[in-house]
Amino acid sequence: xxxxxxxxxxxxxxxxxxxxxxxxxxxxxxxxxxxxxxxxxxxxxxxxxxxxxxxxxxxxxxxxxxxxxxxxxxxxxxxxxxxxxxxxxxxxxxxxxxxxxxxxxxxxxxxxxxxxxxxxxxxxxxxxxxxxxxxxxxxxxxxxxxxxxxxxxxxxxxxxxxxxxxxxxxxxxxxxxxxxxxxxxxxxxxxxxxxxxxxxxxxxxxxxxxxxxxxxxxxxxxxxxxxxxxxxxxxxxxxxxxxxxxxxxxxxxxxxxxxxxxxxxxxxxxxxxxxxxxxxxxxxxxxxx
Amino acid sequence: xxxxxxxxxxxxxxxxxxxxxxxxxxxxxxxxxxxxxxxxxxxxxxxxxxxxxxxxxxxxxxxxxxxxxxxxxxxxxxxxxxxxxxxxxxxxxxxxxxxxxxxxxxxxxxxxxxxxxxxxxxxxxxxxxxxxxxxxxxxxxxxxxxxxxxxxxxxxxxxxxxxxxxxxxxxxxxxxxxxxxxxxxxxxxxxxxxxxxxxxxxxxxxxxxxxxxxxxxxxxxxxxxxxxxxxxxxxxxxxxxxxxxxxxxxxxxxxxxxxxxxxxxxxxxxxxxxxxxxxxxxxxxxxxxxxxxxxxxxxxxx
Numbered sequence: 001x002x003x004x005x006x007x008x009x010x011x012x013x014x015x016x017x018x019x020x021x022x023x024x025x026x027x028x029x030x031x032x033x034x035x036x037x038x039x040x041x042x043x044x045x046x047x048x049x050x051x052x053x054x055x056x057x058x059x060x061x062x063x064x065x066x067x068x069x070x071x072x073x074x075x076x077x078x079x080x081x082x083x084x085x086x087x088x089x090x091x092x093x094x095x096x097x098x099x100x101x102x103x104x105x106x107x108x109x110x111x112x113x114x115x116x117x118x119x120x121x122x123x124x125x126x127x128x129x130x131x132x133x134x135x136x137x138x139x140x141x142x143x144x145x146x147x148x149x150x151x152x153x154x155x156x157x158x159x160x161x162x163x164x165x166x167x168x169x170x171x172x173x174x175x176x177x178x179x180x181x182x183x184x185x186x187x188x189x190x191x192x193x194x195x196x197x198x199x200x201x202x203x204x205x206x207x208x209x210x211x212x213x214x215x216x217x218x219x220x221x222x223x224x225x226x227x228x229x230x231x232x233x234x235x236x237x238x239x240x241x242x243x244x245x246x247x248x249x250x251x252x253x254x255x256x257x258x259x260x261x262x263x264x265x266x267x268x269x270x271x272x273x274x275x276x277x278x279x280x281x282x283x284x285x286x287x288x289x
Numbered sequence: 290x291x292x293x294x295x296x297x298x299x300x301x302x303x304x305x306x307x308x309x310x311x312x313x314x315x316x317x318x319x320x321x322x323x324x325x326x327x328x329x330x331x332x333x334x335x336x337x338x339x340x341x342x343x344x345x346x347x348x349x350x351x352x353x354x355x356x357x358x359x360x361x362x363x364x365x366x367x368x369x370x371x372x373x374x375x376x377x378x379x380x381x382x383x384x385x386x387x388x389x390x391x392x393x394x395x396x397x398x399x400x401x402x403x404x405x406x407x408x409x410x411x412x413x414x415x416x417x418x419x420x421x422x423x424x425x426x427x428x429x430x431x432x433x434x435x436x437x438x439x440x441x442x443x444x445x446x447x448x449x450x451x452x453x454x455x456x457x458x459x460x461x462x463x464x465x466x467x468x469x470x471x472x473x474x475x476x477x478x479x480x481x482x483x484x485x486x487x488x489x490x491x492x493x494x495x496x497x498x499x500x501x502x503x504x505x506x507x508x509x510x511x512x513x514x515x516x517x518x519x520x521x522x523x524x525x526x527x528x529x530x531x532x533x534x535x536x537x538x539x540x541x542x543x544x545x546x547x548x549x550x551x552x553x554x555x556x557x558x559x560x561x562x563x564x565x566x567x568x569x570x571x572x573x574x575x576x577x578x579x580x581x582x583x584x585x586x587x588x589x590x591x
Contacts, residue, residue, distance in 0.1 A: 025411060090314065117568055215546065246509065279403070
């Protein structure tokens with residue numbers, strides 16, 4: 001049997017392993033990226049408009065990957081934010097108790113589906129459906145990938161938003177009813193604003209998911225970097241580029257190998273910023289009541 | 290001017306309309322899930338037979354199977370569980386029961402919250418730099434298992450903490466009153482009472498790990514594997530072997546990704562069939578998790 005002090009030390013060491021993972025991530029990204037920026041200036045990296053690190057005449061402008069990431073993320077948000085919010089309002093304010101108990105786990109299954117399966121669905125089901133509406137849509141496009149990504153993110157948005165709305169005290173709702181408000185007015189004019197920071201955090205975490213999502217865009221949006229804002233065109237995101245390059249056997253230490261870490265560093269900083277913003281917002285809504 | 294009756298009727302109608310709209314929006318998710326499952330089954334039904342599960346990958350779509358991928362997935366999960374479960378539970382117990390409320394603890398907590406939001410492909414880059422090259426583990430099952438363990442560690446930690454938090458203080462005080470030390474209280478009372486919650490977290494974590502593709506592509510997993518790793522159990526003394534840890538491998542999501550990306554449409558049926566097997570495993574793991582959570586809610590009433 002472990003002694004009490006020994007147990008405390010072992011457990012503390014286990015807790016520190018999470019710090020070790022973060023240190024590992026940051027160290028790897030920074031070390032490989034600094035090697036990369038020894039060859040490529042930061043200004044070129046951020047302003048050049050062509051990304052072809054594996055060509056004989058390589059160009060290292062991250063912009064095409066950033067626009068690809070932004071476009072797919074915006075499409076996903078355009079799907080997930082309104083639907084997720086309405087689902088949350090419905091589940092928290094309208095649905096009877098038994099229905100909520102059934103629907104919540106079913107919706108959560110949406111986030112349990114492996115993303116590679118979503119990629120297949122986007123490429124072979126959603127894109128052909130979209131091609132019936134937009135005939136000139138290419139096989140690989142950001143639109144289909146973005147829509148499927150949005151559906152995948154719905155449960156993230158709805159469950160966090162619902163928690164925030166259910167944390168709003170019943171007193172506020174009763175005040176609204178007493179003034180003659182119906183459920184809809186109460187939900188939109190009282191509960192929604194009162195839960196706004198929690199709902200905001202669900203949006204921000206949804207953005208972070210969309211920015212970091214990899215397989216759906218790698219399969220359905222194409223892997224060619226393409227500087228465009230047009231969602232019907234194929235384009236690579238930061239994540240899709242990392243996957244595309246990793247599939248080939250890159251020599252350790254080559255500039256191509258280092259370029260995936262530079263792209264990874266940009267991705268890490270982007271998602272970290274959103275995660276911190278979401279974490280702050282969520283803390284705020286917990287403290288209000 | 291509307292009468293009161295008209296206003297009331299209008300507002301009640303608004304509620305009804307919104308209710309219908311809410312149900313419609315919620316069903317978008319449910320319909321998508323059904324469409325996705327239906328499509329996979331229709332596309333893959335022709336390939337779903339024992340031969341598909343018993344065969345290796347092949348250049349001929351009709352002869353190809355997922356044997357290596359299935360075994361690979363199981364072995365990788367074995368490593369992931371062996372690492373993430375003890376580490377995650379221990380870290381959760383430390384943070385919930387032992388840690389003083391100070392700056393150091395706050396840093397660990399913020400760090401875990403952040404790790405949960407790091408994209409999985411970044412874990413792959415970390416594993417490529419640390420496990421593959423710095424530690425020299427190569428593109429092995431060990432590397433893959435450790436990568437996914439790092440990925441699901443926050444899930445196990447958070448589940449452990451939440452399970453411990455539902456146990457009332459009086460249980461701990463009763464144990465101390467009988468002379469138990471802190472560790473004895475944890476081992477004999479707190480952990481047994483939180484088994485359900487922790488198990489739910491572990492199952493959800495593993496179901497996420499088994500579907501992960503991106504981090505394993507990044508560490509250089511191959512898609513064309515024509516052999517099985519050495520078996521972990523052997524006929525001779527000492528009966529267990531760890532040679533398989535060092536073996537090349539493929540897993541189901543990577544096999545599916547490989548087949549989806551081929552230009553030859555004959556392989557799409559294989560991809561769909563792999564998807565059916567994969568989604569069958571993840572959804573049934575989630576169903577078990579929901580069931581365990583439900584049972585646990587009934588078992589302890591504090």
